[in-house]
Amino acid sequence: MLRYTARRLVIAVFTLFIIATVTFFIMQLLPGTPFNDEKLSDEAKAQLEAKYGLDDPLVVQYARYMANMAQGDFGNSFYYNNTPVLGILLGRFPVSAFLGFQAMVVGVFVGMALGIVGALKHNTFWDSTATVVAVLGISIPSFVLGPLMQYWVGVKLGWLPIAFFDSWKHSIMPSIALSVFVIAIIARFMRTEMLEVLAQDYITLAKAKGLSALGVVLRHAVRNSLIPVITVIFPLVVGLVTGSLVIEQIFAIPGIGELFVTSIVVSDYFMIMGTTVFFAVLFVVALLIQDIAYGIIDPRIRVSGGKE
Amino acid sequence: METGRRATLTPEMFEPVGMDAQEGERIAGPPSNFWRDAWRRLKRNKVALFGLVSIVFVIAAAYVGPLISGYGPYAQDLSVRLQGSSSEHWFGTDSFGRDLFTRVWQGTQISLYIAFLAAFIDIAIGIGYGAISAYYGGWIDSVMQRIIEILVGIPNLVVVILVMIILQPGILTITFALVITGWVGMARLVRGQVMQLKEEEFFLAARSLGAGTGRLIWKHLIPNIVAIAIINLMFTIPNAIFFEAFLSFIGLGITVPQASLGSLVSDGYKFLQGDSYLLWFPAGVLCLLMISFNLLADGLRDALDPRMKK
């Protein structure tokens, strides 16, 4: 287990290294440079570039950038009054994390319920209904659903706050808009998983032993289907954080999805790089947890070296 | 001694069966059966069938619609701007007085084109990569798998957005951005499938019965891979449509005056509180396509490979 974990860890760190590198060089390709200002004279520009080491060879700049990043220094934002990028990211993260977590909890429970119904009533009206609901969840983009909810639930019906993030009530609509996609994924996954488990011999045995239908479902089927479902949750968490790009903007919530969009719009280079690497860290950590969880749950994976 | 126990068996009682090519075929099982089976299973699945029918319908409409509307997709007529549905303009007109019916189907064409193109490139790269990785195994497989693991760790949305900023916006750029991270899933699936097949008993059996490598690939590997490729295709296409719509929505989509479903939705969104039909028509087609592809994909998965999960 230790060796397996260590190997996943090495891969994770290496992945981050690659991402940071690629991001750095992509930034060099972006149109314009920080000093590409017509109102600066050539001498002033050269002076500035020397001051910030931008006249160094690209390799030197790259090394410096990586060294700083390794120490947690992502550089300073041009846009936000020269504030350190990491500080801004950490300040914005709790908001996104809260939203994502809430959407996840809602999504997992509703999704599981739908999945269970679908599997138990396999190939009936209920199954089709559950499937259609799940498919609708994937099919309706959150950027269509969000504004619709905002308009109907917020403005027309007045049930929930229209936008902002001032209290828990404010978080309900954006959470639901985000969770729809989770519901869909979990429901599908749960359904197939349940169907498979229900076909297993031990279920037949449990039934033969005289366990009630409900008992079979709860004690055996759901529990055994749950494990694989848990493992898909981690990558979904990150999907939520990135998926909130539009939702946060629509609901005027100052989270990191919104920050990423803003930093692109205003070409805040260090912020774009910082956000990209930050997202990557989240993603890689989630995958790492998932891999380790897999390893614990299913020892075979440790041996064969990876999941499929 | 052994002959004593089997004294009743005489060589005359045996006849050579004769291994002609046709018999060999039978052992392998005619490949058409696989597809016929699949089709039979699919036909039973009403929901999936609905998906299939509506996809065919939408594709047909996408190509026929612009022809029968009598309007060009870019023809502006400011005197008839923002008119709702009528017998003249079935879906109404947009803010330039362009016929929305024509533009929606034209946009559907473009969305489908992007989606199919991206999905096929995904599959081509994915199959090649996965098959090579699994076929050679050993250190080649290790290296290729490490590369994939790294790619999986990259948040694709972020990559797609960065690509869209650097390159000139347009259909090919969007396709490229989608493919960059899209093929990884396919490659993993194919590799897994090939690895699994290599260890299947029927594979070993076929081999020991004298099937050559070429035939093994043709009769056993290909149908299995094609099956997962098709299933994956059905999932990739709606994903690509969705992603393209998302990119259009945040302003990184295709260039005007061309339209895709995504850009029509994002333009229509601005009219939500007023002329909302500008949103409903493209959003309706978008959702119908997404739903249909997903339903068909589910059905196909059940039909082609009931054991496959996820």
Next chain:
Amino acid sequence: MQEKNEVHPSAERAFRAMRISRRRFLQIGGAGLAGATLLGATGCGVFGGGQGGGNGGGGGGKKVFNMYEGADIPDLNSTTTTDAASFSVLVNCMEGLYRLDENEEPVPAMASDVKVSDDKLTYTFTLRDGVKWSNGDPVTSEDFKYAWTRAIDPETAGQYAFIISDFIQGGPEFASGDGSADDLGIEAPDDKTLKATLIYPTPFFLGLTAFATYFPQQKKFVEDQGKDFAQGADTLLYNGPYKITEFDAASKVTFEKNDGYWDKGNVDLDTINVRVVKDLKTVLNLYEGDQIDFARLEGEDVERFKDSPDLEQVIEFTTFYLQFNQENEVMANKNIREAIARGYDKESYVNTLLAGGSVPGTNGLVPPEVAGPGDQTFREFSGDVVPDFDPKAAKEFYQKGVEELGQEPTLELLSQDSSVAREESQFLQSQLQENLGAKVNIVTKPFDAFLDATEKGNYQMSASGWGADYNDPSTFLDLFVSDGAFNDPAFSNDQYDKLMADAKTEADPKKRMEFMKEAEKILLQDEVVLSPNYHRKKSVLIKPFVKKTVIHPFGAEFDYKYWKADAKS
């Protein structure tokens, strides 16, 4: 400043911020991770709800106004900031020597009086008695000298440094790193007197002193705060009509009336809550849900609210125009330019797609309301210099142009990727194809890439825009001198250059205007380097309890000092 066509998210302001951001590099001193400020988000937990948030009605007869801002408020340091959102905040909590009144006329503010020398080059300001900072210290002429020097100093300046360094003697040298602060024409002989020496007679200089870059800063406070300066509500000193009680760059600013303000008797609103909302649809939803009292409309929604009593249309000093790259082979042909300038119907564009919310650019480059000689506007003074829409003449010009070129060119229109810009380019494409019989391709780029392309001359014609920095025609016409920094069409004309240079040094206002009138005519009529399409108006909704609003057409938009409202019940 260069003007961006409105988009649905953060829009034109973001662009300005971006331009700054390039200069902002200047500030990246050794600010490391230490003391990372969480932009005021600290201590609030996850939810941003403060005392002022949301629908702050009632409140014991207090006059509360709930406002939104379409972009982040990234920088409240008056000497470096450049974006409209921050300007709007600063003009309400700080004040310069003069302040623009409701009619854009500079009126004495921190200064009570000014003496201008006969050569119009020396301004001697006398500070008002009793003006003080929010910490109780008096505002002194030294504070102005300190701030102005900081604004020019390349070590501390922001991108808007030019708005001060271009005018103050010794400014250009110091700003480029050659000169020294000692040679700047800024003197503070005593606490109450500030003497500014200018390079040219600048008739609009008093107006400039109302601009944020000219605001004072107290040296002691700035140095005490160090890196934290202007990062939060407590790390800034206020001398304006309002104080900031809450500030978070990404989500909100809360203003409370400043009791120490010299003219507090004329300040009507008590509290203003400004929330950051970037999506225009959300803004409208919030307005309809009574969460905010102000909303900005775009395109279709303008038409939808045409009859609403809440609708108000506000002038902006902006011009959106087509510019023709003189270094491009096709656009170097004058007949082609003449053809395009006559080949599209601006009025139809403004009346349909902009829903009447703007003024067609049928007169000139300088917007209609920009000041001219005496009481006249520049437009009244200089008349129409733009060729009229004339499809027939356009076609003739075009055919002549094609003959001269020897082959049918493909016209290429560079545009931005915002929704309004996309509409504009599609309209232009359709019009030019129809009226000229030309083939027109559209190339859209994100705003930064767009600026990069126009700056480097990688385009044929582009749909660009420009907004005034001050109330004078030169803010537009200075762009196109041969060595002008923003001379994107690469226009070079000796006569034009001479006229603009003469206008700069001319002390007689009337003669100065004559020079600029002549210059504009060369630009638009003789050489057809650009073709103005429209001057934008902001269409806004304001709740009826607000009785009076003042929204400036350039610089800082929202000046709440002059706003009047009833208390909400």
